[in-house]
Amino acid sequence: MLQPYLALLRKPHVRTALTTNIMGRLPNGMAVLALTLLFRHEGVDFGVVGLLIAVYGVGTAVGGPVLGRIVDFYGQPLVLLTSGAASAAAFAVLALAPDAPLAAALPLTAVAGALTPPLESCLRSVWPTLVSDEQERETAYSLDAALQEVIFVTAPLLVSAVAALFLPMHAVLATALITVVGAAVFASLRPVRRWRPVPRKANWLGPLVEPQVRRVLVCFVFVGAALGALAVGAVAYSEEAASRDVSGLLLSANGLGALIGGLTYGAVRVPLPPARRFRVLLAGLALCYLPLLLMPGVALMTVLAGLSGLFLAPALACTFLLLGRLAPQGTTTEAFSWLISMFMCGSALGTALAGVAADMAGASGVFVVTGAVTVTAALLSLRVSGEPGAAAQNPAAAAEVSHATQDRPEER
Known part of the structure; x- marks a missing residue:
């Protein structure tokens, strides 16, 4: 490994x-x-x-x-x-x-x-x-x-x-x-x-001119929402089901799961094109968030929290590779920045939705939100293709569109 x-x-x-x-x-x-x-x-x-x-x-x-x-x-x-x-x-x-x-x-x-x-x-x-x-x-x-x-x-x-x-x-x-x-x-x-x-075509939308880039970014609004909601869910669960504050334990377990998932994914060669891997990884993310609805005892809930993080880092890694292929020439740094921003905006949205859900239905309501947004992200990923539209099709965008002056990577 x-x-x-x-x-x-x-x-x-x-x-x-x-x-x-x-x-x-x-x-x-x-x-x-x-x-x-x-x-x-x-x-x-x-x-x-x-x-x-x-x-x-x-x-x-x-x-x-x-x-x-x-x-x-x-x-x-x-x-x-x-x-x-x-x-x-x-x-x-x-x-x-x-x-x-x-x-x-x-x-x-x-x-x-x-x-x-x-x-x-x-x-x-x-x-x-x-x-x-x-x-x-x-x-x-x-x-x-x-x-x-x-x-x-x-x-x-x-x-x-x-x-x-x-x-x-x-x-x-x-x-x-x-x-x-x-x-x-x-x-x-x-x-x-x-x-x-790399020189870029004049367009105020930058990487957003490419429809596939927009679709990837929308998916990650919902992925970010899941993470934002999880923080509220951890606190709500802790108040309802535990005799002590275990919210930090649950969130740390989620982070550890992401760390393990990311390191494992980077060591394994998955024989699927990036767009298909993107769809599989978001489906895996959704499947791993849904068991949180069971709200078992603290020990098993900690395991489930770790499981929910397992696909996050792999999904991010695959998404950065996919955006490098899809973004129009000369816009990759901006495309990566948009991904980070959409993730953050989604996290804020998820936190707000989870707060309302917690007030209405407690921790179970929050985990309904986390399940719903991850399933939505997985369904939206079905519209993502690995082929850029005309806006991004150029020789440099086949693999990555910003290079150094020397030792340029072979185009793939």
Whole structure:
């Protein structure tokens, strides 16, 4: 099982690119908790804190595709360095002036979110320059998606440790420091500096001009909704069926399942084209979410929570490969950014729907929501084909559409 990963990590620049990128993405898992602790430490009401965090989330969702488009025009280093410095500056001002009036705090949190360096999308655009073989590239996407789970386990622990040892403001300052340093270090890597965008046709829709890209993105709105609803479901189940809070245990089990699923998927060669794998993986995701409706005892529920995460990282890995094929020439970074944004928007929508369901029917109502949205995603995936329309059909889009100036991968 480890052989594909060992072969991948032996390739030039792969370990450095992956390690620095993952470290640079730690603020993605730090910011919400760090800002929440900061504002609550200053006595800000939960309602206002919720508003500020929502503004941060909206900024991140909106800014991602915009920064992705700029990367597809001007390359990665300029965007990473500029956005990293601006986002870090906004975090630093918030940390040093936590009692600033709401009229100042709102735009600062929006800037901190909207200018989050698009490290995740940039790495996935660089992968074809590091890994020319398509199967190895999917292994890279799988490892990347699996390690994403590590970020969301370690980042909150880092925030909690810094806030406990010092003050919440120092956790926000740490977020700012990692943001700017992480972006700068990744931008300085040779493959990143040598990556060049491919000329693109003028169209304000960018990758959204391709119908198949839009269909993939819609599917992931519902996948994100399942994950957002699961967080509420874990709390609701904990209140109803357990004598103690087990919500963290259930969500950790889900993350562990995603980690195991991603690593396993990257080590296995599935003899199906990406579009068919996409449909199979989303069907598997739905099937693994449905047993949550049983709401058994804590031990078995923990197992089911882990099972529900099993197909998430594989689905993400396959989707990034599929988008690389489907996106029109010169738009892959933006397409990857749209996927991340749609996932986040879906998560917010799922959280809202789950909250209503929990009020109306308790935990069982929430798990009806998680089952319904995953089944919807699986059904919508039946409309996804592996062949781009006329908007994306060109020689460069056959495998991936952004390459470095040298050592370009063979087109597939």
